[in-house]
Amino acid sequence: MSRIVGIDLGTTNSLVAYMDHGTPRVISAHHERAMVPSVVALTDNGLIVGDSAKEHLTRNPERTVYSVKRFMGKSLADVQGELAYFPYTLTEKGGVIRIKLGEKSYSPPQISAMILKELKLRAEAFLGESIAKAVITVPAYFNDSQRQATKDAGMIAGLEVLRIINEPTAAALAYGLQERTQGTIAVYDLGGGTFDISILKLKNGIFEVLATNGDTHLGGDDFDQLIADLFLTEIRRQYGLDLSTHPDHMQAVRLEAERAKIRLSDELKTTASLDLPDGKGRFTRELTRDQLDALSIALVERTLGPCRLAVKDSGLAPGDIDEVVLVGGSTRMPLVRQRVQALFGKRPHCELNPDEVVALGAAVQADILSGGTTDMLLLDVTPLSLGIETMGGVMSSLIRRNTTIPASAKEMFTTYVDGQTGVDIHILQGERELAKDNRSLARFRLKVPPLPAGVPRIEVTFLIDANGILNVTAKDMRTGETQSIEIKPSYGLSDQEVERMIEDSFKFAADDVSARKLIEARLDAGALLTTTEKSLADGGHLIATGDVAAIRTALSALAAAKDGNDPRAIRARMADIEQAAKGLTVAMLDDSLKQGLQGKKVSDVTQS
Amino acid sequence: MSGHIHNTDDRRELQMARSMCWHCQSEMAGEYFCDRCVKVQPVSKDLDYFTCFGLPRRLALDPQTLETKFYELSRAFHPDFYQNKSDAEQTISLGNSAMLNTAYRTLRDPIQRAEYLLDLEAGSVKDIRTTPPADLFEEILELQDTLDEFRASDRASESASTLRTKLHADRATLEQRQRDMEAQLQQLFGRWDALQNRGETTEQARAERGRILKDMRDILSNRTYVKNIVNDLVATIA
Numbered sequence: 001m002s003r004i005v006g007i008d009l010g011t012t013n014s015l016v017a018y019m020d021h022g023t024p025r026v027i028s029a030h031h032e033r034a035m036v037p038s039v040v041a042l043t044d045n046g047l048i049v050g051d052s053a054k055e056h057l058t059r060n061p062e063r064t065v066y067s068v069k070r071f072m073g074k075s076l077a078d079v080q081g082e083l084a085y086f087p088y089t090l091t092e093k094g095g096v097i098r099i100k101l102g103e104k105s106y107s108p109p110q111i112s113a114m115i116l117k118e119l120k121l122r123a124e125a126f127l128g129e130s131i132a133k134a135v136i137t138v139p140a141y142f143n144d145s146q147r148q149a150t151k152d153a154g155m156i157a158g159l160e161v162l163r164i165i166n167e168p169t170a171a172a173l174a175y176g177l178q179e180r181t182q183g184t185i186a187v188y189d190l191g192g193g194t195f196d197i198s199i200l201k202l203k204n205g206i207f208e209v210l211a212t213n214g215d216t217h218l219g220g221d222d223f224d225q226l227i228a229d230l231f232l233t234e235i236r237r238q239y240g241l242d243l244s245t246h247p248d249h250m251q252a253v254r255l256e257a258e259r260a261k262i263r264l265s266d267e268l269k270t271t272a273s274l275d276l277p278d279g280k281g282r283f284t285r286e287l288t289r290d291q292l293d294a295l296s297i298a299l300v301e302r303t304l305g306p307c308r309l310a311v312k313d314s315g316l317a318p319g320d321i322d323e324v325v326l327v328g329g330s331t332r333m334p335l336v337r338q339r340v341q342a343l344f345g346k347r348p349h350c351e352l353n354p355d356e357v358v359a360l361g362a363a364v365q366a367d368i369l370s371g372g373t374t375d376m377l378l379l380d381v382t383p384l385s386l387g388i389e390t391m392g393g394v395m396s397s398l399i400r401r402n403t404t405i406p407a408s409a410k411e412m413f414t415t416y417v418d419g420q421t422g423v424d425i426h427i428l429q430g431e432r433e434l435a436k437d438n439r440s441l442a443r444f445r446l447k448v449p450p451l452p453a454g455v456p457r458i459e460v461t462f463l464i465d466a467n468g469i470l471n472v473t474a475k476d477m478r479t480g481e482t483q484s485i486e487i488k489p490s491y492g493l494s495d496q497e498v499e500r501m502i503e504d505s506f507k508f509a510a511d512d513v514s515a516r517k518l519i520e521a522r523l524d525a526g527a528l529l530t531t532t533e534k535s536l537a538d539g540g541h542l543i544a545t546g547d548v549a550a551i552r553t554a555l556s557a558l559a560a561a562k563d564g565n566d567p568r569a570i571r572a573r574m575a576d577i578e579q580a581a582k583g584l585t586v587a588m589l590d591d592s593l594k595q596g597l598q599g600k601k602v603s604d605v606t607q608s
Numbered sequence: 609m610s611g612h613i614h615n616t617d618d619r620r621e622l623q624m625a626r627s628m629c630w631h632c633q634s635e636m637a638g639e640y641f642c643d644r645c646v647k648v649q650p651v652s653k654d655l656d657y658f659t660c661f662g663l664p665r666r667l668a669l670d671p672q673t674l675e676t677k678f679y680e681l682s683r684a685f686h687p688d689f690y691q692n693k694s695d696a697e698q699t700i701s702l703g704n705s706a707m708l709n710t711a712y713r714t715l716r717d718p719i720q721r722a723e724y725l726l727d728l729e730a731g732s733v734k735d736i737r738t739t740p741p742a743d744l745f746e747e748i749l750e751l752q753d754t755l756d757e758f759r760a761s762d763r764a765s766e767s768a769s770t771l772r773t774k775l776h777a778d779r780a781t782l783e784q785r786q787r788d789m790e791a792q793l794q795q796l797f798g799r800w801d802a803l804q805n806r807g808e809t810t811e812q813a814r815a816e817r818g819r820i821l822k823d824m825r826d827i828l829s830n831r832t833y834v835k836n837i838v839n840d841l842v843a844t845i846a
Contacts, residue, residue, distance in 0.1 A: 162691060206679045369691040377679075377686055403713065406687065408706040463706060466687045 004133040004162055004370050005123050006170075006362025009112060009150065011069040011193030011219060012329070014038050015356060016119040017363035018127065019372060024174060024363035026356050027126045035355060036122070038192075039066045040114050042101040049118040057255065061087035061247040063101055067221055068115075070193050071097045071108040072153075073145030075491050085225060087247035095491045107493060109149050110501055113156035117505075120157060134159045135366040137358050139194040140166035141214030141383045143429050144441050144470050145491040151469065152493055156501045162369050164467040167191070168198035169209055169380050170361030171327040175352060176202050177364055177376070183322035184210075186311070188340050188348065189358075190303060191328035193219040197307045199314040199321070205375045211313035211402045212383050213306035218299065220258075220330040226295045227257035231272065231285065239280045246277050264289045265332045293335045300339050307343055313402050324348040329355050379404050382464050389426040389435040398462050401431065408463040412477070419450040425460070427470065427487075440490040446474055447483055458483075521567035521574075525558055528574055535584055542587040547580070554580045627652075630696070640684060640704070648685070650700045656728055657711035665729075666804060667722055667797035669715060678712045722797065723828060730821045740830050744785070748837055751778050755844055775845050782838050789831045796824050 006017045006024070013035040017026045028034035032051070040049050041056035041064040048056075056064040065088055071079060076092040083090060089100040098105035116136075123131045136159075138150050147164050154161035168187035175181070181202050189196040196214035200207055231253050235241050243249045256272050263270040269288040276283055311318050324340060326348045331337065340348050352360070367373045382405050387397040398409035413423050423446040430438030448456045457477040464470055474483045488494070493501070532555060540548050558573040628635060629642035629649065636642060640649055651660060658665045661677045683689070685708055690701040714720045740748070754774055761768040800820050803813060 404709040406706040
């Protein structure tokens with residue numbers, strides 16, 4: 001079975017990991033960090049991803065997308081409150097957000113797919129084989145639409161997503177594998193844009209999630225924004241400058257806020273400094289850890305409510321938790337560690353790199369799925385209750401939150417009117433009483449044969465699979481026939497749209513491949529030109545002048561081809577040179593051998 | 609919108625008859641895997657949860673035994689271990705896992721376990737309307753009035769504060785009632801298990817079984833009734 005990689009598709013950074021003889025390892029490209037910033041920028045040379053794209057945040061803010069994870073599976077109305085913070089333009093089509101980049105608009109899964117593709121390329125270059133399968137992590141508190149959007153992103157990137165797993169659970173797998181822990185653990189995962197808390201029981205290789213909770217809109221980004229807002233207010237007051245009309249400066253403020261926050265995890269005070277527009281000079285400000293704590297305390301407190309709820313839902317008390325594991329870059333903040341320790345009355349573990357542990361866990365899960373590991377098994381739960389709308393707009397729960405997945409529920413439906421041919425079903429997710437207060441997942445119409453009221457009996461099975469994604473099937477109990485159900489997702493791409501995006505991405509991929517081939521051919525040609533010139537200089541005297549002329553002709557032909565756009569022409573001219581220079585190479589080898597043998601005894605030569 | 613019926617009359621007779629392997633058509637002798645071709649078999653819809661866990665139909669269960677068996681069956685059925693298998697096997701693994709998870713959740717909780725057993729032995733509790741005993745009914749009617757009065761009152765007023773004190777007292781009374789019912793249930797559970805262990809088939813034993821089941825059903829139904837009221841009360845005075 002081909003290799004499956006584990007991918008942490010994060011709000012701010014993404015990573016890919018693989019299993020190396022029983023040990024999960026993250027993959028880093030040549031001399032680069034393993035983390036790929038989850039940033040996509042449209043430049044004059046096309047779309048770029050990662051560190052190079054991150055540089056465009058301040059240079060090219062309107063065409064540089066970051067934190068796209070916040071928009072996965074969302075409608076524009078869902079994110080209305082924070083639109084002002086994003087310099088790029090968001091629109092909506094068919095209940096799905098679209099991000100404008102130059103002439104084209106992209107859905108969040110398409111942008112995420114670009115990040116996934118970058119990770120895929122890295123893994124392929126590192127492992128020297130093509131990668132087509134992956135396990136991708138999502139926040140535990142992601143709803144069905146957000147999970148589906150992540151799966152779509154994988155498909156668009158040309159990856160078969162064998163499993164969507166929850167980030168805190170992935171972290172527990174990596175942690176459990178390393179520490180061989182038994183008992184009850186709490187995983188506190190505060191990432192760039194999301195917060196999760198999961199309570200797990202670890203016993204003889206079984207990782208049973210007891211409860212999970214969280215907030216899919218709370219993370220490091222929000223801390224940065226608070227600091228940035230403070231800077232912006234002060235800049236307005238001191239310099240009379242409103243930076244909100246300068247998207248490039250807004251990004252610079254946000255990035256400086258992030259850097260100051262990171263420094264304050266190790267230091268007690270730091271200095272933030274920013275160039276101002278309109279020749280207003282520099283804004284410089286000292287920020288102390290106490291000041292940061294005062295700014296962030298409300299956000300940190302917001303994570304504690306879900307923690308208490310998760311512990312309660314597990315049927316435990318905070319003191320029953322044996323170990324607390326910290327995951328996500330934001331848990332480096334001393335205030336976070338302090339509050340978590342106070343809540344559980346235990347010093348939290350942070351031995352594993354909080355940035356990498358999720359990707360490592362995804363690699364472990366990938367290994368389980370490929371049959372490499374059989375002693376570990378993850379039993380996860382669904383984070384939100386699933387139900388349907390009933391009379392009076394009330395939600396009737398079918399599968400409660402924190403139910404172990406796979407989970408299924410059956411419901412029988414009938415008609416109220418003679419000859420009625422359809423029953424409309426509205427699927428919801430959430431904990432609120434009224435349908436309208438919960439997340440609408442999908443609507444579908446159940447086909448019913450025209451019969452007297454109450455006679456049809458259609459059994460609908462709602463199944464949440466191991467990915468936490470809903471599948472619906474219906475069966476006519478009278479005829480025993482199953483019926484396929486076309487579900488229209490409330491906030492997601494339709495199957496046809498995903499299909500089209502996959503096709504588009506192949507088209508882009510074809511462009512990418514030929515572009516890559518050209519670049520590589522030019523690089524190789526450049527190297528060959530240099531080495532051949534050097535050989536001519538060093539050994540030209542060893543061969544006939546006619547041969548030297550032939551090599552020179554071939555060299556100028558390659559130089560001309562290198563300026564063209566055809567990689568095959570370049571390769572052909574390179575082959576010509578190798579052919580023409582064969583004599584030169586042989587002559588030089590002979591010469592160097594001769595040189596090397598001079599002054600040596602025969603016995604030395606044979607012995608060495 | 610949708611007219612949905614709660615799954616009434618969904619009870620089927622326990623069917624222990626062994627069938628054929630879906631894959632190699634040989635006679636099934638193994639429990640969940642075919643002895644001949646080692647393929648996983650779909651757990652029959654008619655298999656009750658107790659049998660699935662290899663447990664007798666008793667109300668006292670050792671949680672450790674239950675958990676151990678759950679983990680063991682999870683290792684046998686979980687979709688993670690069927691990724692490289694055929695579509696048919698993956699579908700069976702998914703269905704079996706979902707069933708196993710429901711079974712474990714039901715048996716793990718003593719109340720759900722008792723409700724499930726009642727369902728197996730005498731039909732679903734939820735479908736039978738039992739009238740609560742007169743004194744409980746009176747008590748709750750009065751409480752409903754107080755709750756309405758409290759909801760309508762100005763929370764800062766003195767009368768609201770008096771009502772709040774009364775509601776707190778009512779809550780304590782109801783919670784005591786809940787504890788009494790739990791104790792009665794425990795006792796009934798014990799009597800049921802003892803009767804089952806004796807395995808008598810006399811007319812007398814049959815009548816005793818019927819009585820215990822009826823008493824259990826009444827208390828479980830009243831318990832739900834009281835529980836809902838307490839939840840409502842707690843939410844109102846919080």
